[in-house]
Each structure stands twice: as C-alpha cells, then as structure tokens.
Amino acid sequence: MSLSPTRVFAALNAVRPLDEASPVLGKAVVLGGSVAGLLAARVLSDHAESVVIIDRDDLQVTGGRPGVPQGTQLHALLPGGFLQLERLFPGFREQAVAQGAVGAPPEARRNYLDGRLKVVVPDDADSLAGSRPLLERLIRQQVLRLPNVKTITARGTGLVIDGSVVTGVRCDVGGVTGVESGDLVVDAMGRSSRLSEWLEQSGWEKPVTRRMTVDLNYATALFRRTETNPAATVVLALHTPAVSSDVAGAAFFAIEDGRWMAMMAGYGDNRPGRTAQDFVRRLREQFPPEFGEVAGNEMLGDVQTYRHSDSRRRDFHALRRFPARLVSVGDAVASFNPVYGQGITAAALHAACLSTYLRAGSNLDEPAREFFAAQKVVVDAAWSLSTSADLALPHVDGPYPRGYRLSSWASRQIVAATVTDVGIARRFNEVVSLREHPGTLARPGVILGALRANRRAR
Template identity: 45%
Template sequence: MKHVVVLGGSIAGLAAARAVRGEGHRVTIVEPDAPGAGGARAGVPQSGQLHALLDMGRLQADRWWPGLSAELLADGAVLGSGDEIRMFADTVRKVDVPGNELIGVSRALLEDHVRRRTLADDHVDVVTARAVGLATRGGRITGVRLRAAGPEPEPESKAERTLTADAVVDAMGRSSRLSAWLTEVGWEAPPVDRMQIDLGYATALFRRGNELPGVVVAHQLPSVTDEQADTGAMAAVEGDLWMAVIVAYADRRPTRDGAEFIRRMRDMAEPFGVVADACEMVGEVRTYSMGHSFRRKWWAVERLPGGLFVVGDAVASFNPVYGQGMTSALLHASCLAAHLRAGADLHAPARGYFDHVEVVVDAAWEVSTLADLAQPHVRGPYPRGYALARRMSELMARASVTDAWVHERFLDVVNMRRRPADLKTPRFWWRVALALRAQAAPGRAR
C-alpha cells in the first residue's frame, strides 16, 4: 500500500483523497485549519457564499460517497427539479427543462458530510500543519515539508519535519504556492492564462416560509443586450433559509450594505423581489471579490517531476457565476482515479492525468471566459474567432428563452454533462434558427 499526501482539506482535497483511497492507497490530508462551528474553515473566506453543486458534480459525488444526496436531503437540503428551478435572462423567465435537478445546500453542510464520510476510512488520516515546501529526490516528489500551524508564522529557526510520500496532490486552491516551491528546487512552473474580471459578489440569508411555493432555485443572468445588469442566484437551503447572491463587476460590485442588497434584489426577477419584500434577512451580508480567472497549464510543462498531481482551484479558478468550481474538482478527482486505475506508476510524471484534466479545464474555461469577455471592462485576451463566437452565444441565449430543447443542451454544457463542442453542431443551430424564427412570428414573440 503506497502513501499519498493531499495538501488541502476542501471539497477538492477530500475528493482527491477518496479517489486515491478507492485505488487502494493510504492517504494523509494536510491542512492548516480545522473546521469550526457549522463546518466552515477559516482558510476558506468564500465558504459563506452561495455555492452550486452542478448535476454532473452531484452524480460524481454520489458515486464517491453512495447515498450522499439522500443524506443531505435528510439533513435539510432541498431538491429542486423541473419548474422548481426558475431561470431568467435578465428578468424574463426561460422555458423550464423537465428533468433538470439541483440541490439547494450550503457549502458548509456539503463539506461537513463529505469530510465525515471520507475520514471514516481508517486509511485516511489528517495532519493539522502548514506545508512550506517539497522534498524531492531522483526526479520525483518524495514528500512535503511541514511546520506547525498557527495564527502567526513560525520563526525561521523553528524545526521543520518532512512527511514522506509516494505522491503529493496539491489541493491548496487559488493561493497554492506549488509553482514557487517547484522553482525553488529546480523544476518548471506551469504557464498561466489569466483574465482580469474584477468581479464581486455578496450573499445574504433570509427566513424562508411559503412565499414562493414550488421554487427551490432561481438564477438570473444578464440579457445579451445589457452586460451590466446584475447576475444573481437564490436557493432554498437547510434551516428553512433562502441563500441569495448578487454578482456584479467593476464599480458595480455589491457591498455589505443590507439595504442596498434588498434594493438590488427588487430590481431583479420576480422570485428575488418576493423574497426581498416578504422575508427577514438573517445576519449580515457577506462579500467576496475575485480579481481574475486563471488556469495553470500543467499539461504544457516540459519537465514534470514524478509523483505530482494538482486538483481543483489549484489548477484553474473560474468566474463563480457558472458554479463550475466544485464540479470541476470532482471531475479532476475522477481523472485521478482513472489514471491510477489504469496502472500508472505513482513515481512517474503524471502526464496522462494532466492530459485528461486539460479537457475538463478547457471546457469550463471556454464557457466562463466567453461570457466574461462580453463585459465592457474586460480587455481580453480574446481568442481567435471571438466576435463570431460571441454573436453565436447571443443567438443561442435568445433561443434558449423559449425553446426547451435548446435550453436543455445549454444547461447540459453549463452543468458539465456535455462539452461546448456539442453546441456547435448543425442540428443544434438548426433548432436555434427555428426558435428565433418562431419568436419573430407575429403574435409569438416574447
């Protein structure tokens, strides 16, 4: 039985631990901060924001931890399907998609269940410590250097210890220092694509009653003609609460002002306004900002050390409007499991793994950055063919308002069940054309 160290105990780290353990290896999770009350961790400043576990992510989570969805529902999470999920282009409601499902649940509750299920395995341990570097020998990673965790940095004279491993998985998120650690010991850092988006979002909780019967999730995206309109989402979660988030860019980023939050909800689609008028806000508005999206292109590194894997936001971090983060992390873990199941040598460079992760990352990147580039303050980089791609995206968005078949395919890509290439087929665009023609017919336009 080989030993794998996972750096980070978030959803990405826990999923990676489950994937590695499923292939028969022993796992040690290293994290600097243990969960506090309610399952939140101090090192995750965005943990109080609304998160989405897309349908593909939920399917994968139920494979790793059988019965997880049922456990969440028994603990107060709320399952929405069909017309219980209301989606809007600006304030215009889109046609419902039968069979579409989402669970309304806080990140803290989801992570708490995933954590307890993962750590129930006797061969998965947790070490509370701060990783400060890598140990290497003979072309591969042999472990991580650790110091005691604490609120203040340890003195340089404080003795370090090395936790040996056959492989190391970086699940340290956006702020991962893995690239710096590698260059310190003579290895390459990956090239990085960045897109400056200057995004801010704010989340608030409201007491939930019967003010919106039959609504579990509401999601508003800006119309294709008004990139500056607020984006928002709202979900029924455990504790009889609504969790609502408002997202905007640049100088329109939301603040912690509760009165402002209520005013902006009233300007959004009907479900948001109903909650703003009928429900009591619980606690304070929580804000978070994100300066840029990025992807670290590990698959492009010429000299990879053996025994190294990277998952979750440590690989790529996208605009959270599309909720791709947790689902991407679960799919990275699936790539890791498949790589190990194929008999890969843990001590060898994991090129096959990173090639598979590239597919997952590039699909999510294409969806999120195409929408980001429509924002007036975003200045690229623009991919080849961007003008045509944006025009096609606008037409698709208009068609998805009234055509359930087009909307379903769009949601399949957003929910990471399909790849963006599936929205470029002749059949898809024939259906888009029919939908737009129907909208333009006298008496039929919406």
C-alpha cells in the first residue's frame, strides 16, 4: 500500500542514520561534492564499504569556489534543514557555533511582511546562520571525517553503462580520461547537471525538464558587525506584489567573523542594490529601521550580484526506461527560486529518500523507482510552495495549476494570518521549512483559522 504524500513527508523527516552499518554496496560514487552530494555520501557511508565523491573543484580549499557560483550569496538554513543536519551529524550545532556559525533560535529571528513584524513562534525549531562557504565546509568536515569516504578532484564526463546497469563514471583528471567504477552512482552535479544529456547519448530517455521563469536578481553585501551577541541574528523582510516596490525582499544575517551579510532581491528589470551606494540607500529607505542600522556599518568588499533565471525540475520519476544503480539528488533534480531558501533542506530530504530506499533492501539491479517516487513527493512539495508564490508575481505568466485561483486566495489568507496568529504561523513555518507537507495547510480548519485571525486583526 503506498503512503499519502503527507505520511511520506513525515517519515522522511524522522529518518535517522543507521546505528550499525550494513553495507550492501562495495563502492558508491557521488558526482558533485556540494551540499547534496555530501549529504548523499553521508547516507551512503552506512550502506557502502567505500564512498568516492568526485568534484571538479578541489574540495580541500576553504572559502568560495568556482563550482558553486551562488556561494557569494546569502543562504538561509531553514529549521527543517537544520533538524536534518542534527540527525545526520549529532552535535552539529555545537561544532558549527564553535567554528563561527551564529545561533538563530526562534526569538532571534524576525520576519516582516510588507513592513509589519510577524509574531514569533516561541516553540519553533532552532536554526543557524553563517555564510554559504561556512555551512558547506561544516557539512564537508563531518562527512570527510567518516573513515570510508574520500574525495577525488576530477570532472565527470559520462556514464559507463553495461546493459541496463550503470557501472561507473567517466572522468577527466587534468586532461587524462579515466573511469571510476561503482555499484551505485549518484548525480549531485547541481542545476546544470549533464546527466540528462549523458543518458540520451547512451541511448536512454532523458527526463522532461520543467521550468518556470522567475528572472530573479540577487545582490549581497557584507558589513562589519560590532555587536558580539545581537538580539536578532536572522531578519527577513518580504514585499508582496500588492506593495509597489522594485525590491521584492531583503534580509540580513549575523555570520562568522563579526560580519553581517545583507541581501536584496528584485524581479525582471528590477536589479536593486548593484552598487554600494544604491544597496545602502535602498536598505535604509525601503525596509524597517534595523536594516538601515546594519547598512550604517562599514561595507566589507563589493556588492556581489547573481541572476537566477528560472526554477527547474527534471522529472526522473516519469521515465519509462532508466538504467539501474543510478540516482540523482539536489538541484540536479529540482532547483527553486532561492528567495524561499529551500535548496539545502530539499537536498537533506533527498538524502533521507536515499536512506529509506537503501534500508528497504530494494533490488538494486532494477531502476531506482521507489527512490524517485519518494523524491517526487519532496520535489512536488517544494515546487508547489515556490511556484505558487511566484505565480502571484506580475511578470510570471504560468503555467497555472488546476484550481490556482482558489488555492492562491487560500494561501493569501494564510500568509496574512502569519503576521498576527501564532498557531497559523507555527503551521506555516513547519510547511515552508519542509518539516510538514503543504497539504496540511489546505485543511478547512487552517483556512477558517486564518480567516478568523485576519478578521480579528482588522
């Protein structure tokens, strides 16, 4: 009997690493050593005698790296993702804080919607703030501490397929071609993954890629932070399309090495904050006073910009022909409008899908359909959250799902109620941080509660 998406979601959120290793694989090969690849490697270390992570970048180098160009931009770790990291790496929080990450418990997080401060959910889950390179480094340290995991610096160039089974990966190491054989291959090459083309070149079907144009422009800047223990460490402010502003949102986080990281975003032709002067002015003029206070500090370095064209997903679950011993995780499967901060958390849930698939003793000589079916639940959930919000943007023109008008009305009610009602805000936070399935918000009780809260607030 197949489980409902809500139950699949609850089960994935409860997945814990195995107490005792039970290898069913000799060697697993993970292509891509960023967050999704590292989390997959953590899971595989329980099921394989050895795990090899291949990345075109040298992963021993700390700080930003070319393979992750988004690394300069502000990255939120949603509480759902933080919980997953704590499960995979017990004691993660303590070690992260010891290396400079900044605690972001519920009372230290502030959220503004159209300039109105939202209620705090006091019993919400904990989280952390830090730069993207720090978060990735912390995860990498935990994974590379495992005795059966190692990394290789090489560029993956194709698959080795024997009949209907993937048996390895072709690699280029400094111009020399080689093969890394493995009993399971994981594609974690990010949103530009070439896996679809590799499959097609080998005579297999390639997945349909669905896209939704978002045309998002990000700008991030660093400021000196003088407070050692600021009261608010994670502050976000969103403008709904109803508010006329060329800045869709801004945020600032306390990060390692006594710095604030501030971000602002606009859509389409709106490219706010590209120069230092413009960045500071807009933070002061268009956001609550605390944004102006952060912008009053010394700016460290230049404003870093990033353009994100679309949300995209590759529907591996729908392929009729797919080779065995091959899976894909993270942004390679689905990457969303980054404003919602879902990527790391979604990657952690994909790792949970992999753990569930391998624990179930699935037949690895068949295509990994059970894995892709569970992953589809995660992708559908994150996709529906991000694209339904994006469809409300004036420059986005579909595709609109069935029942869109009703669902967008209901979500506007719920979002408005999160400003004043702790109960609705709690449920909403659980869903947007991918701890609960979005279906739990569509219940009549939640919508009625939101309507009542909005009436009270008027």
